[in-house]
Amino acid sequence: MIKKKNISLYATIILFIIGTANSSMYGQDTKETDAPQEGATSVKQSQEVMNPTTLAWQLQLEEYSIFDTEGQDGFAQNFRFRGIIPVEKGFLIKVPQLLRVITFVNTATNGRTGLGASTFNQFFILSKKKWGQFGAGWNLNIPTATAAELGSHQWQIGPAATVTFTNLGNWQMYWIWENFFSISGNSKYGSSAFAVVQPNIFYTWSNGIYAGIEPEWQIDYKTGKVAIPMDFRVGYIWSGKLKYNAYIEPEIMAYRSDGYTRNLSNFGVRLGFRWYIPM
Template structure:
């Protein structure tokens, strides 16, 4: 009973924090120098938009499979846009991602660092297509907070933007371990992320972007589902804030990676679009 009461108190505190933060962000949005439009909102939400970005995201995990205690993943992601050049005639996005994690009932420390590079290979009226690579660097301060293996793999993205108020993006990433396989075994995982959003003209949007995983070695999968409610506005920069509850809809027995059963994400992002030449 004491554990249940303690968990309810934490949920109430986190919920109150989310409400207060969104009230503050809404007030800031009302003072924006540039009126938010549906077009602006969709540009900001689009993960392949060429813009300098700084993204902060806190994922509070209240229930973990076969583990007790509160856990969290704090993500810091910077995105560097590059226009097409003479050497590489494609626009591209470089994403650098770092984590500060807490294991359930365990330590807090650095997680792994990931680097993604996407090349926008084709732009069409319906959207665009891109491809690139992922690198995961084993910087975690504990094996409970990340993988001890270097991982490398290809990545692909398809975006559909000619859908009115709707937008759809598919991101497919692969991670293949390239170190310590004899010690820890092969880690060969693919992750498919469907991004589906509906945007209103006042800057509010709703949608989902779960990360579905498949272990190539065993064929086991994890299928979480989430619902994001967000708000986009513009001032000197472009801003995006959101709340996103997530639960595990299906996980194969013995799936070794994503053990999160329920959590809530809180995110805030800054955007500085590239100026046209």
């Protein structure tokens, strides 16, 4: 089981992030400029920040503290770093695109801490309409985990797609569909083929506060088994020199097929902080 001093370390990091956010929010320059006053936001601006197809440089940090793991005792956690690089026009495919690099520092219930698997994905924004956007791309899972219990040890690749509905007033809805098929280590670990489906529904108020769901449902193509977690996120988006997004998100496992082992979390809480730099 993870030691109390490690939990205190995670809490200190989270409090530092929240403190930085508060000082950015309340310690802003009040001089008059041509731009909107720092701290001001709107439903449109907030929805642009949350939209996964918005072209913006982003740094996203998220701590997922897992307090109940199926069949295991002890505290676990996943700390995610995600960087997003926007490309206004690609070299080969002449459409806007987003490059995402994701890596984890994980702690298993036995107390072991180290790197988890990493992911690279590329989304092409293929269509923009009044109702929203459509994008498609691909994922690559890179086996950077330092221990078997911290992440996959197989190279995996697969297609991905996203559909975003933005012309819904204060509401916003988007779906993300990602696929992963193992291309290495099948003789040792067994082949894997699964999808992650992410339904996202949010309501945004004019003061930058928003609430909604953003679960990641998993479907195993080989066995038909599923994991259906449910979460509820409450967050706040505001503008300073950059745009910021902070949120808290409890999550429970609503349903898991017997024998499904890819997601064993029964209850956890996410705390996230994101920086956005528009192109």
